Amino acid sequence: MKSTNPHQLATMNDSVLSPNNTPRCYSINSTLSNVPVSVAYYSYIFCALGLISNFIAFVVLLKSFWRTRSRTQSFFLIFLGSLVITDFMGLLVTGTIVVSFHVIHFSWRDLDPHCHLCNFMGISMVFYGLCPLLLGASMAVERFIGINLPFARSTKMSKSRTFSIVLMVWLIAGCIAFLPLTGVGSYHIQMPGSWCFFKISSKRNDMVFSLLFSLLGLICIAVSFLLNTVSVVTLIKVCCERDRTQRRRDHEVEMMVQLILIMVIASICWCPLLVFIAQTVISRGPLQVKYLLLYIRFATWNQILDPWVYILFRRAVLQRIYGNWSRGSIMTMYPSFRDTIRRFTRSSFSTQSSEETVETRQLNVTPTSKPPRPPPPSP
Numbered sequence: 001m002k003s004t005n006p007h008q009l010a011t012m013n014d015s016v017l018s019p020n021n022t023p024r025c026y027s028i029n030s031t032l033s034n035v036p037v038s039v040a041y042y043s044y045i046f047c048a049l050g051l052i053s054n055f056i057a058f059v060v061l062l063k064s065f066w067r068t069r070s071r072t073q074s075f076f077l078i079f080l081g082s083l084v085i086t087d088f089m090g091l092l093v094t095g096t097i098v099v100s101f102h103v104i105h106f107s108w109r110d111l112d113p114h115c116h117l118c119n120f121m122g123i124s125m126v127f128y129g130l131c132p133l134l135l136g137a138s139m140a141v142e143r144f145i146g147i148n149l150p151f152a153r154s155t156k157m158s159k160s161r162t163f164s165i166v167l168m169v170w171l172i173a174g175c176i177a178f179l180p181l182t183g184v185g186s187y188h189i190q191m192p193g194s195w196c197f198f199k200i201s202s203k204r205n206d207m208v209f210s211l212l213f214s215l216l217g218l219i220c221i222a223v224s225f226l227l228n229t230v231s232v233v234t235l236i237k238v239c240c241e242r243d244r245t246q247r248r249r250d251h252e253v254e255m256m257v258q259l260i261l262i263m264v265i266a267s268i269c270w271c272p273l274l275v276f277i278a279q280t281v282i283s284r285g286p287l288q289v290k291y292l293l294l295y296i297r298f299a300t301w302n303q304i305l306d307p308w309v310y311i312l313f314r315r316a317v318l319q320r321i322y323g324n325w326s327r328g329s330i331m332t333m334y335p336s337f338r339d340t341i342r343r344f345t346r347s348s349f350s351t352q353s354s355e356e357t358v359e360t361r362q363l364n365v366t367p368t369s370k371p372p373r374p375p376p377p378s379p
Contacts, residue, residue: 025112025115025118025186025187025188025196026108026109039102039194040102042297043095043194044099044102046095047091047098047099049304050087050088050095050303051088053304053307054084054303054306056307056311057084057310058084058088058307062081065078065081072146073251073255074159075142075159076143076255078159078162079135079138079166080139080258080310082135082166083139083262084306086128086132086170087302090124090127090129090303093124094124094128097121097195102194108193118187118189119180119196121195122180122197123178123187124177129217130176130216132302132306133217133270134220136259136263139259140224140231141223142162143231143255143256143259144228144230146252147231147235148230148234179212183205184208184209185206185208185209190289191289192293198213206281210277210278210281211281213274214278218271218274221271221274224266225263228259228260231256232260235253251315254313254315258309258313262309265305269301269302269305270299270302272298273295273298273299
């Protein structure tokens with residue numbers, strides 16, 4: 001029994017050791033450089049600002065959730081709350097490791113000889129990176145069904161189902177994040193040595209995981225853009241068609257404005273990194289470390305900017321800026337914008353109304369009776 005222990009240990013170490021007995025997370029042929037002081041200060045400020053912003057946003061969303069009486073808005077707030085929690089935890093987990101590295105200046109090889117900490121940070125980077133994109137697509141689907149198919153949504157959607165969708169999103173992101181531990185991809189320490197991420201290369205397993213991560217993110221952004229565009233067009237048509245329904249549609253407009261801003265921020269922050277990863281592995285060229293660092297910083301800004309969408313673009317805040325919100329609807333606050341939208345949508349409305357009028361007239365027309373023939377002349 002005791003003689004089998006060395007073999008078992010060797011078998012266990014094969015999963016974390018490269019052929020030259022170097023732990024897999026250290027196998028990238030690059031030397032770790034000294035981190036500039038400016039980079040360390042950037043990490044401190046970024047982490048603190050992101051945590052404070054997400055905490056404020058969570059408090060605001062919690063108050064709004066308990067005050068709202070609209071089922072539609074409560075579903076949307078659940079998605080927003082899960083997004084805030086995800087961003088907060090992502091900054092807390094990854095920021096703690098990065099800030100500790102800058103403060104303590106620990107050695108990865110001494111502290112983490114078997115790559116457990118590096119794998120944990122890589123999993124966190126992928127999980128907390130994919131979750132906002134998947135949640136953004138889920139919110140776009142929910143708003144698309146709520147605006148275009150309200151009756152179907154009202155009969156099938158509930159708070160428990162909304163929570164189950166959020167849990168499913170977290171489960172999908174978690175399963176993808178754990179794939180490198182099964183051999184599909186691998187996590188490595190990245191320059192300048194303060195963080196871990198999956199290896200971006202043209203090798204088969206690394207290429208599969210890199211394309212999975214980048215293409216899934218791009219698909220989520222594309223789905224959000226398509227569905228949000230259709231929802232906005234539908235909502236504008238409804239608001240411009242009947243003035244008496246505008247006030248009841250204000251909460252729909254508020255949610256769509258927030259969702260559009262979330263989509264724009266995610267696109268600006270994540271598209272450069274996702275396109276860069278796909279382009280690097282497809283072209284089989286060398287990894288440009290300086291661009292990877294730049295695009296990673298772009299992507300992490302998403303976790304700081306997202307909460308300010310919920311903090312600033314709320315009806316309560318906009319009512320203080322525009323005092324006439326309470327006396328009218330969102331569309332009546334901007335008459336020039338409303339007139340412009342109506343000119344664009346008038347053609348579709350006029351076409352539909354004219355077709356309905358023609359059909360109605362055709363149905364209502366009755367054949368006229370012919371005048372009676374004169375009687376034949378008498379003999």
